[in-house]
Amino acid sequence: MGETKAHPMNLLRTYILPRILQWALVIFVGISATFLIPRLSPINPVDEMIGRMTAFASIDPHAVVSMRESATALFGLEGTLLEQYGRFWARLFTGDLGVSFGNFPRPVSDIIAAGLPWTIGLLSVAILISWVSGVFLGALAGYFHDRRWAQFLERFVVVVYPIPYLIIAFVLIFVFAWWLKWFPLVGGSRGQPGLTWDYISTLLYFGFLPALSLVIGSTAFRFIMAKSLTTTEIASDYVQYAELAAVPKRKIILFYVARNTMLPQVTDLALSLGALFEGALITEVLFAYPGLGFVLYNAIYNADYNIIMGITLLSIAGIATASLIIDLLYPIFDPRVRLR
Amino acid sequence: MLTTIRDLFRFSPSFRFGSLILMVVAAFVLLSAFSPYEEDRLRRKVKRNQPPSADFVFGTTSQGQDVFWSLTFAIRNTLIISGIAVFIGRGIGVSLGMISGYLGGIFDRAAQSIVESVIVVPRLPLLILIGSILRGSLTMFTLGILIGILDWAYPSKRYRAQVLSLRERDFTHTAVFSGMPSFKIVLREHLPFIIPFLLADVISGFLFSIGIEVTLSYLGLANLDSPTIGTMIYWGNYYQSIPAGRPWVMVVPMVTAILMVLGFYLMSVGLGEYLDPRKRLVRLTAHASDEADEDDPRKEKEDAWAP
Numbered sequence: 001m002g003e004t005k006a007h008p009m010n011l012l013r014t015y016i017l018p019r020i021l022q023w024a025l026v027i028f029v030g031i032s033a034t035f036l037i038p039r040l041s042p043i044n045p046v047d048e049m050i051g052r053m054t055a056f057a058s059i060d061p062h063a064v065v066s067m068r069e070s071a072t073a074l075f076g077l078e079g080t081l082l083e084q085y086g087r088f089w090a091r092l093f094t095g096d097l098g099v100s101f102g103n104f105p106r107p108v109s110d111i112i113a114a115g116l117p118w119t120i121g122l123l124s125v126a127i128l129i130s131w132v133s134g135v136f137l138g139a140l141a142g143y144f145h146d147r148r149w150a151q152f153l154e155r156f157v158v159v160v161y162p163i164p165y166l167i168i169a170f171v172l173i174f175v176f177a178w179w180l181k182w183f184p185l186v187g188g189s190r191g192q193p194g195l196t197w198d199y200i201s202t203l204l205y206f207g208f209l210p211a212l213s214l215v216i217g218s219t220a221f222r223f224i225m226a227k228s229l230t231t232t233e234i235a236s237d238y239v240q241y242a243e244l245a246a247v248p249k250r251k252i253i254l255f256y257v258a259r260n261t262m263l264p265q266v267t268d269l270a271l272s273l274g275a276l277f278e279g280a281l282i283t284e285v286l287f288a289y290p291g292l293g294f295v296l297y298n299a300i301y302n303a304d305y306n307i308i309m310g311i312t313l314l315s316i317a318g319i320a321t322a323s324l325i326i327d328l329l330y331p332i333f334d335p336r337v338r339l340r
Numbered sequence: 341m342l343t344t345i346r347d348l349f350r351f352s353p354s355f356r357f358g359s360l361i362l363m364v365v366a367a368f369v370l371l372s373a374f375s376p377y378e379e380d381r382l383r384r385k386v387k388r389n390q391p392p393s394a395d396f397v398f399g400t401t402s403q404g405q406d407v408f409w410s411l412t413f414a415i416r417n418t419l420i421i422s423g424i425a426v427f428i429g430r431g432i433g434v435s436l437g438m439i440s441g442y443l444g445g446i447f448d449r450a451a452q453s454i455v456e457s458v459i460v461v462p463r464l465p466l467l468i469l470i471g472s473i474l475r476g477s478l479t480m481f482t483l484g485i486l487i488g489i490l491d492w493a494y495p496s497k498r499y500r501a502q503v504l505s506l507r508e509r510d511f512t513h514t515a516v517f518s519g520m521p522s523f524k525i526v527l528r529e530h531l532p533f534i535i536p537f538l539l540a541d542v543i544s545g546f547l548f549s550i551g552i553e554v555t556l557s558y559l560g561l562a563n564l565d566s567p568t569i570g571t572m573i574y575w576g577n578y579y580q581s582i583p584a585g586r587p588w589v590m591v592v593p594m595v596t597a598i599l600m601v602l603g604f605y606l607m608s609v610g611l612g613e614y615l616d617p618r619k620r621l622v623r624l625t626a627h628a629s630d631e632a633d634e635d636d637p638r639k640e641k642e643d644a645w646a647p
Binding site for chain 1: 354453454456457458459460461462463464465466468469470472473474475477547550551554555558559560561573582583587590594597598601602604605606609
């Protein structure tokens with residue numbers, strides 16, 4: 001084998017550094033877009049807010065003027081666009097996302113921080129389960145593609161996959177929470193938070209349906225990809241050789257085929273994080289699960305722009321960073337990148 | 341084109357089934373033209389909260405709307421919104437992907453890093469931000485444009501990959517060496533390969549747009565006065581139709597949404613099988629043995645390959 005030991009600097013230059021630049025670009029593009037969008041819109045949020053406040057009560061005109069000033073300052077709408085842009089970044093670096101209008105004067109970062117652990121918990125459990133089960137079920141169904149159970153599984157997945165998250169979640173609520181009453185309709189947990197079984201069991205009980213609704217859709221997606229990758233993989237020479245050499249099927253699937261199909265799935269996971277996060281938002285809205293989705297829903301209802309903006313910014317930065325981490329971990333899984 | 345569709349019908353059960361579903365959907369769209377009620381005057385026309393019966397096939401809502409006729413408008417409007425979104429999204433995606441594939445160089449690298457960045461950015465929060473700012477002034481048309489503007493990055497990557505692989509094919513080299521002008525190569529030699537991909541891609545664009553329309557409407561961010569699948573679900577939920585024992589108000593639009601995406605998706609599965617070279621080979625052998633007697637097999641082969 002003419003394998004030379006790869007220089008770590010080489011990996012840094014050809015793989016890690018470009019990826020980090022990419023990450024910086026995503027953050028820059030995403031955050032700039034979030035900054036520009038409200039400013040490009042024909043509707044002034046300050047007028048909107050004051051219009052809503054003065055709609056039901058007559059307010060002294062002087063008060064309206066000073067209200068307008070303070071609201072303009074709150075939204076960061078003073079000065080030229082460039083000045084606003086500079087201040088926007090400066091505030092972001094200090095973690096200041098402004099104050100909530102719905103829960104005045106609670107800082108947006110506070111409200112988001114309260115919802116974040118729920119979303120991260122729900123999302124990571126759902127991603128873990130759906131990734132593993134999608135990859136392995138797909139490998140099994142691809143390998144035993146002429147078995148009846150494999151064909152049934154594929155039919156089922158083909159029907160489930162295109163259904164929007166919202167509708168999957170609705171169906172689960174109707175059937176299991178409303179009709180059969182097996183699971184609670186709303187909420188995230190009961191009782192005193194702590195590391196007791198009583199509390200953790202309520203976490204599982206309340207989180208089961210929201211997680212399931214996410215797992216169904218994302219497993220279907222993973223399954224379809226895994227199955228098509230497996231179909232290509234089992235045509236390879238090494239699989240046929242292993243079969244001729246009477247290597248146990250279990251071993252061929254787990255150690256040869258699935259290992260090879262996993263690699264593109266790692267890359268794809270980084271790309272599909274955004275979609276999974278969106279699914280989690282929708283699920284949390286429907287189940288009134290106390291994560292970011294529910295915070296966002298209330299913010300839409302109250303026209304609480306600062307919260308909507310804060311969640312948008314956080315989700316862009318969060319998803320970009322999470323997918324950067326996955327990509328940076330990739331060389332650990334794939335020796336070919338390491339030894340390039 | 342016609343041979344492609346004929347072949348698809350013949351060899352792909354999922355394409356057949358999918359297009360059957362979409363034909364029913366299309367029939368509903370046509371029916372909307374014969375509705376006894378006008379689109380913007382659907383409310384308080386019939387008795388409220390009636391279960392499905394001979395008079396009201398899908399029952400009526402708490403606002404006195406006939407669910408059946410609302411549905412015909414809703415399907416049409418959802419398809420219009422998705423159609424606009426798909427048109428804009430694919431327009432940007434196809435042109436950007438093909439240009440950066442053909443040009444290469446710095447333009448390609450710059451475009452690719454932007455595309456890679458846009459793919460990672462989660463779109464729903466951005467849509468919600470825009471939707472909540474424009475609330476009230478978001479019409480069907482602007483909603484479609486909005487969805488389209490956010491749905492071009494992934495497709496453009498696929499077109500670029502297609503162009504890159506087409507550029508390296510032998511027939512491209514042959515055409516270049518025989519002095520065929522570049523635009524002719526693109527139009528006559530490459531476009532026929534791109535179009536089937538475009539078709540599959542258009543379908544997946546519809547899947548995305550329908551899902552987003554339903555979601556945004558459910559969140560109350562679309563124009564709630566015009567009937568769409570999403571707003572039907574929104575109002576059904578608003579008036580608590582399930583707890584109040586009027587499931588038809590929500591079940592009907594939800595089942596419709598499922599059938600619509602399923603129809604589109606099955607068609608794209610059939611198309612994907614058709615585009616897959618390995619499966620194509622299987623089909624060709626079946627095809628050739630079918631008609632080997634009457635046709636020159638080589639000609640038959642060319643026919644089936646031409647998209």
